[in-house]
Amino acid sequence: GAGVSQTPSNKVTEKxxxxxxxxxxxxxxxxxxxxxxxxxxxxEFLIYFQGTGAADDSGLxxxxxxxxxxxxxxxxxxxxxxxxxxxxxYLCASSLGTATDTQYFGPGxxxxxx
Amino acid sequence: xxxxxxTQPGMFxxxxxxxxxxxxxxxxxxxxxxxxxKQPSSGEMIFLxxxxxxxxxxATEGRYSLNFQKARKSANLVISASQLGDSxxxxxxxxxxxxxxxxxxGTQLTVLP
Numbered sequence: 001g002a003g004v005s006q007t008p009s010n011k012v013t014e015k016x017x018x019x020x021x022x023x024x025x026x027x028x029x030x031x032x033x034x035x036x037x038x039x040x041x042x043x044e045f046l047i048y049f050q051g052t053g054a055a056d057d058s059g060l061x062x063x064x065x066x067x068x069x070x071x072x073x074x075x076x077x078x079x080x081x082x083x084x085x086x087x088x089x090y091l092c093a094s095s096l097g098t099a100t101d102t103q104y105f106g107p108g109x110x111x112x113x114x
Numbered sequence: 115x116x117x118x119x120x121t122q123p124g125m126f127x128x129x130x131x132x133x134x135x136x137x138x139x140x141x142x143x144x145x146x147x148x149x150x151x152k153q154p155s156s157g158e159m160i161f162l163x164x165x166x167x168x169x170x171x172x173a174t175e176g177r178y179s180l181n182f183q184k185a186r187k188s189a190n191l192v193i194s195a196s197q198l199g200d201s202x203x204x205x206x207x208x209x210x211x212x213x214x215x216x217x218x219x220g221t222q223l224t225v226l227p
Contacts, residue, residue, distance in 0.1 A: 031213065033213075033214070033215075035215075040219075041219060041220075042118075042205050042207075042217030042218055042219050042220055043159070043205075043215070043217050044217070045214040045215065045216070048213050048214055055213070056213065056214060058214075059214065089157060091159065093159075093215075102149070102161050102164055103149075103161070103209075103215060104161060105151070105158060105159035105160075105161075106158070107156070107157060107158045108157050108158065110157075
């Protein structure tokens with residue numbers, strides 16, 4: 001079946017602008033995760049959804065970052081007033097939602113803030 | 115807090131030989147999972163292998179095996195019979211009841227022909 005998909009694959013924006021990044025998880029996966037990967041580093045956790053609710057948003061760096069998953073499937077990561085330091089690859093993953101299950105990642109969205 | 119340490123920024127291996135990528139972890143949790151992911155230059159994170167903290171046997175998946183030493187808090191990845199397509203960045207990661215994965219800084223593996 002289809003894997004996790006993310007759109008757009010690349011996004012270039014100007015400092016101060018608003019951006020939305022979309023994630024479409026594997027069908028049937030109830031858990032969805034967002035991570036951010038800066039150049040040369042491992043991914044860092046941002047937020048985790050179980051169904052429609054954010055079960056853990058402890059990784060969001062500040063209140064400019066927000067994510068939703070209104071119908072328990074597709075999720076959107078929203079970044080307000082973007083800063084150059086937000087430039088990174090944003091990775092989405094999904095899993096079955098059982099204990100210690102495997103997370104499957106999408107191809108990521110490369111965000112560049114000029 | 116959890117921490118994953120990968121001390122090898124880069125590794126080289128000759129094609130068809132075996133290679134071990136090191137990973138140590140630190141956690142106070144009793145129940146946790148250990149994962150290895152491969153990230154080629156295309157950027158996608160590809161799941162390779164999983165080891166649960168209560169699993170007594172080392173996990174194996176094809177050419178991949180995980181050398182799990184709980185007392186030493188290590189979870190090294192062994193790739194047998196390396197192939198050119200194995201050249202990529204490899205990440206060790208851990209999760210716990212909080213579900214989020216904590217990743218190490220990665221090891222860049224280059225397979226030489």
